[in-house]
Amino acid sequence: MAEAPLLDVTDLRKHFPVRRGLLRRQAGSVFAVDGVSFSIAPGETLGLVGESGCGKSTVARTVMRLVEPTSGSIRLGGADITHLDKAAMRPFRRQMQIIFQDPFSSLNPRMSAGDIVREPIAFHGIAQGRAADDRVAELFEQVGLRAAQMRLYPHQFSGGQRQRISIARALALDPQLIVGDEPVSALDVSIQAQVINLLMDLQRQKGLSYLFIAHDLAVVEHISHRVAVMYLGKIVEMADKVSLYRAPRHPYTEALLAAVPVPNPRIKRKRQLLDGDVPSPMNPPPGCAFHTRCPYAEARCRVEAPLLRDVAPGHIAACHRDG
Amino acid sequence: MDTPVLDVRGLSTVFFTRNGLIRAVDDLSFTVNRGEVLAIVGESGCGKSISALSIMRLVPSPPGRIVGGEVRLDGTDLLALDEAAMRDVRGNKISMIFQEPMTSLNPVMTVGAQVAETLTIHQGISGKAAFERAVEMLRLVRIPEPAQRARAYPHQLSGGMRQRAMIAMAVACQPQVLIADEPTTALDVTIQAQILDLLLRMREELGTAVILITHDLGVVAETAQRVVVMYAGRKIEEAPVDALFAEPLHPYTHGLLASVPHLASLNPDAAPAERLQEIPGMVPPLTNLPPGCAFAPRCPHADAQCRAAYPPFEARRPGHAVACWHADRLYGGGHG
Numbered sequence: 246m247a248e249a250p251l252l253d254v255t256d257l258r259k260h261f262p263v264r265r266g267l268l269r270r271q272a273g274s275v276f277a278v279d280g281v282s283f284s285i286a287p288g289e290t291l292g293l294v295g296e297s298g299c300g301k302s303t304v305a306r307t308v309m310r311l312v313e314p315t316s317g318s319i320r321l322g323g324a325d326i327t328h329l330d331k332a333a334m335r336p337f338r339r340q341m342q343i344i345f346q347d348p349f350s351s352l353n354p355r356m357s358a359g360d361i362v363r364e365p366i367a368f369h370g371i372a373q374g375r376a377a378d379d380r381v382a383e384l385f386e387q388v389g390l391r392a393a394q395m396r397l398y399p400h401q402f403s404g405g406q407r408q409r410i411s412i413a414r415a416l417a418l419d420p421q422l423i424v425g426d427e428p429v430s431a432l433d434v435s436i437q438a439q440v441i442n443l444l445m446d447l448q449r450q451k452g453l454s455y456l457f458i459a460h461d462l463a464v465v466e467h468i469s470h471r472v473a474v475m476y477l478g479k480i481v482e483m484a485d486k487v488s489l490y491r492a493p494r495h496p497y498t499e500a501l502l503a504a505v506p507v508p509n510p511r512i513k514r515k516r517q518l519l520d521g522d523v524p525s526p527m528n529p530p531p532g533c534a535f536h537t538r539c540p541y542a543e544a545r546c547r548v549e550a551p552l553l554r555d556v557a558p559g560h561i562a563a564c565h566r567d568g
Numbered sequence: 569m570d571t572p573v574l575d576v577r578g579l580s581t582v583f584f585t586r587n588g589l590i591r592a593v594d595d596l597s598f599t600v601n602r603g604e605v606l607a608i609v610g611e612s613g614c615g616k617s618i619s620a621l622s623i624m625r626l627v628p629s630p631p632g633r634i635v636g637g638e639v640r641l642d643g644t645d646l647l648a649l650d651e652a653a654m655r656d657v658r659g660n661k662i663s664m665i666f667q668e669p670m671t672s673l674n675p676v677m678t679v680g681a682q683v684a685e686t687l688t689i690h691q692g693i694s695g696k697a698a699f700e701r702a703v704e705m706l707r708l709v710r711i712p713e714p715a716q717r718a719r720a721y722p723h724q725l726s727g728g729m730r731q732r733a734m735i736a737m738a739v740a741c742q743p744q745v746l747i748a749d750e751p752t753t754a755l756d757v758t759i760q761a762q763i764l765d766l767l768l769r770m771r772e773e774l775g776t777a778v779i780l781i782t783h784d785l786g787v788v789a790e791t792a793q794r795v796v797v798m799y800a801g802r803k804i805e806e807a808p809v810d811a812l813f814a815e816p817l818h819p820y821t822h823g824l825l826a827s828v829p830h831l832a833s834l835n836p837d838a839a840p841a842e843r844l845q846e847i848p849g850m851v852p853p854l855t856n857l858p859p860g861c862a863f864a865p866r867c868p869h870a871d872a873q874c875r876a877a878y879p880p881f882e883a884r885r886p887g888h889a890v891a892c893w894h895a896d897r898l899y900g901g902g903h904g
Contacts, residue, residue, distance in 0.1 A: 296756035297727075403850050404612075433611035433783065435847035438827035442843050460756065463786075467829035467844065490831065504761040506786030508828055510809045518765060519758045521712075522726045 249323065250284035251454045252308065252341075252422055257281045257317035259300075259307050263527060275527050277303040279478035280317075287421065290448065290455040292469030292486070294462060294501070296523055299475040301458045305426045308456065309343050310334055321422070339369055342415035346427035348407030352399040358410050359385075359395030365417045384413040389443060405436035412443065416451075424456045429464060441468055462505050466490055471559075474498045477526055477534040480553065484560035494562040496539050533565070541566050572599035573744045573777050574623075574662075579637035581615075581622045584630060590854045592618040592632070594801040600745060603771060605778045607792035607809070609785065609824075613851055615801040616781045620747045623779075624664050625654050642744060660690040663738040667750040669730035673722040679733040680706065680718025686740045705736040708773075709766055728759035732766065739770050746770070747779045752787065764791055785828055789813055794887075797821050800862035801854060803881065807888040817890040817899050820863045823847040861893070869894055 257278055265272040278300045285291045293301045306312045308319055310326065318327045326337050345351040352361055362381045366372055372380050382392040388409040399407055408428060415423055425444070429437045445468060447453060459465050465472055466486050473483040474497065482495040493499045500519045519538050524530055530537050536546040545565050553563045581593040593615045600606045608616045621627045623639050625646060639646040641662055646654065666672045674682055683702035687693045693701060699718065706714035709732040722730055731751060738746055748767060752760035768791060771778050780792060788795055788809065795812045797805040797820070805818040816822050826845035849866040852858065860877050864870040873893050881891040892898075 296758065405850060433851075434785070434824060435611060435827050436850065438829075438844035439846045439848075441829070442846060445843070462757070463829040463831050466832060500758060502831070504757040505831060506760075506764070506784065506790045507831060508785040508789045508813065508825065509830070510789040510813050518761055522728055522759065523756070 248286045250320075251287045251289075251322060252285040252456070253318075253320040254284065254304075254308060255282050255318045255320075257304065257307060257319065258315045259303050259312060260315045273527050276478045276529060277526060278307060278314075279529075281475070281478075281480055282317075283473055283480065283483065285422070285454045285456060287454055288448065288452045289471065290457050290469045292465035292472040293456060293458045293475060294460060294465050294472060295475035296460065296501075298477075298523055298526055300478040300526070301475050302426050304475075305343065305424045305456065305458055309341060309424055311343075335369075339418040340420050341422040341424065342418065342420045343424040343426060344408070344411045344415050344428045346430050348404055348411055348431070349399075351411060352407060354399050356398075357395065358390075358397050358399065358402065361399070361410060362395075362413045362417055365414060369418060371418070380417070381413075384416055387416065387447070388413045389439075403436070405432055405439060408432065408440050409443070412440075412447070416447070419451075420453070422454045422456065424458070426458045427460070428457075430459060430461065437464070444468065462490075462501060474501065477524065477529050479534065479563070481535065481564075482560075482562040483553075484557070484562075488557060488560050492557075494556045494560065495535075495564050496541055496566070497535050498562075500538075500540075533563070571602060573602045573642060574600040574779075575638070575640040576619075576623065577638045577640070579619065579622055579634070579639065581618055581627055581632060581634050583632045585855070588855045591801050591857070592854065593622060596637070596798075596803055598796050598803065598806065600777045600779055602744070602777055603775050604794065605768070605771060605780055605792045607780045607782060607788040607795045608798060609782060609788055609795060610798035611783060611824075611851060613800075613854065614798040616798050617749055619798070620664060620749050620779065620781055623747065624658060624662065625649075626658075626664075656690070659686055659738070659743075660741045661743050662745040662747070663741070663743045664747040664749065665731070665734045665738050665751050667753050669727070669734045669754075670722060672734060673730060675722055678719050678721055679725065679730075679736075683718075683733070683737045683740050686737050690741045702736075702740070705740050706733065708739075709733070709736045709770075711736070726759075727755055728762060731755065731759075731763050735763075735766060735770065739774060739776060742774050743776055745777045745779065747781070749781045750783070751780070753782070753784070760787075767791070785813075785825065797824075800852060800857060802862065802891070804863070804892070805890045811885070811888050815888075815899065817884055817888065817895040818863075818892050819867045819869055819894075819898065820847070822899075823866075861891070869898055 258280055259278040260274040260276055262271045263273045281304055295301050307314045318325055321337055359381050362384055363377055366377050366380055385392050390409055429440050457468055469486050472486050472489045473480045476497050482498045521538050524537055532548045533546045533551050536542040551563045551565045553561045556562045577597045579593055579596040583590040583592055596619055610616045622634050680699055680702045683705050684698035687698045687701055703714045703718045706718055711717050711732050752763050770776055792809050795807055795809055796803050799820050805821050847866055860875040861879055864874040879891045879893045881889055883889040884895055
């Protein structure tokens with residue numbers, strides 16, 4: 246990558262202690278994120294996919310410094326923000342914002358939509374009074390809402406409109422990076438298309454970078470430039486979207502793509518079903534974490550964890566088979 | 569193959585709310601043949617789940633009420649049965665599985681006991697024999713180590729395993745019709761593929777007809793033979809699955825199919841779309857439906873006729889019917 250990355254995450258780990266018994270002794274750890282590295286260039290969208298419990302949401306929250314990383318580093322615009330305290334974090338908070346999945350629980354029901362969008366503007370002392378009103382109105386227009394709707398409360402909006410309010414709030418501080426944690430997963434397909442188009446339009450207009458987390462592989466393919474696949478706390482494959490989707494190199498990516506139902510009854514695919522469930526992140530299998538479900542697993546996979554390595558230009562994967 | 573096992577005619581369900589009367593299901597008719605998978609698709613609030621609950625006679629009343637229609641299962645009108653007779657049918661001849669198995673399983677009973685209970689109630693098998701039969705059912709739905717898992721409580725199973733247990737309970741009495749309401753929406757894609765595969769196998773092995781209720785057009789394309797599309801409480805299109813995806817006749821179905829991102833990698837000839845097609849606006853509130861076609865406010869082709877009167881639901885091709893004034897003009901229906 247020629248350009249200096251906007252976000253650079255190196256060997257990020259987040260282990261949650263599991264306490265049991267009367268004395269709440271630590272009985273183990275959930276290895277939610279276990280050595281994840283990636284970077285996002287200005288104006289780029291990195292899609293992060295994986296199944297529930299793979300750690301993708303923890304990555305989002307750790308990058309946002311909403312949970313403390315166990316180790317590793319997070320650099321935003323070249324500055325190391327991994328260990329900054331609340332006050333020192335404040336200027337960086339303006340540069341990165343998060344949008345959550347559920348626009349019902351992430352908006353304060355007692356605040357009007359206008360106040361919700363205005364809050365970060367006032368908090369960061371960007372504008373006040375009339376100037377703040379104008380800014381909020383401008384943001385409403387940008388996300389496809391009418392300025393007249395500023396006085397309404399969240400329950401008076403539909404799910405898609407509420408997600409537009411979340412986006413307006415995220416844009417209020419003119420951030421460079423927006424982290425979306427399943428931002429369109431709760432929406433109906435016709436509304437989902439509206440919100441995806443809005444996010445892509447905003448990126449073109451403002452040069453935003455996105456870390457876009459979703460479990461829907463078709464949505465991720467549409468919106469992303471590059472895609473990373475996570476399994477049990479680790480990135481197992483990462484590449485630009487065309488090579489990842491056309492020529493997946495990790496058996497898990499292959500299986501994920503094969504499992505997506507295709508909305509075209511004329512494409513009859515040979516389904517290769519994965520057996521079993523994702524193992525517990527408290528007790529990940531030794532060797533390659535995917536070996537318990539992998540159709541190609543051999544003796545080596547059960548003992549030796551494969552490292553991420555280059556398999557093609559700009560394409561990394563962690564599998565022994567691909568050597 | 570083509571004898572309908574379930575024949576729904578003119579089903580109408582309303583809800584009485586503070587904001588007025590809601591016609592959640594309005595004059596819905598369809599049939600399901602033996603061993604067939606019929607998909608009912610639509611977005612939230614289109615009435616697909618209430619239709620299923622109405623067929624099962626599980627609509628909470630009040631505030632809901634089934635106000636009209638017939639639901640004939642093998643000739644018997646379920647809506648005319650008293651509650652005791654309906655209890656004999658439900659879970660026996662027709663059963664249902666839900667999106668979230670954790671809330672539909674009893675948390676203080678082992679899964680084996682729950683499957684056995686169904687058998688005890690409907691088939692009079694009890695005690696050890698019922699439990700053994702339950703273990704067999706768990707094996708049938710491919711739960712590994714079924715004898716041990718039968719003694720587990722729902723919280724000890726993963727989401728996919730719980731949905732398997734639900735299916736075991738639903739098919740324990742070999743029902744003629746199984747209604748699956750968003751059975752895989754809460755599951756990860758690799759688990760979803762396993763559960764859909766299982767449902768199709770149950771249909772083959774037991775000859776059960778399946779009504780699959782879903783919003784996922786990919787799931788529809790891969791599992792159903794026929795599709796009913798619902799919008800704002802009504803059926804707006806019905807077609808064999810290939811025809812629906814290849815030549816949809818309703819502007820809403822068109823918009824729905826166009827707004828879903830496709831995996832471009834599986835369609836190398838199709839140029840990747842820069843923008844997804846949107847359906848502008850949103851579903852109208854059911855308390856305040858427009859007098860004409862409910863889709864007219866969002867439809868790019870709507871005219872005065874659409875806004876004035878609801879279009880009749882008419883067949884335009886064999887097995888392919890639509891409720892749209894302009895389907896012929898727009899999509900060349902009526903030939904072939």
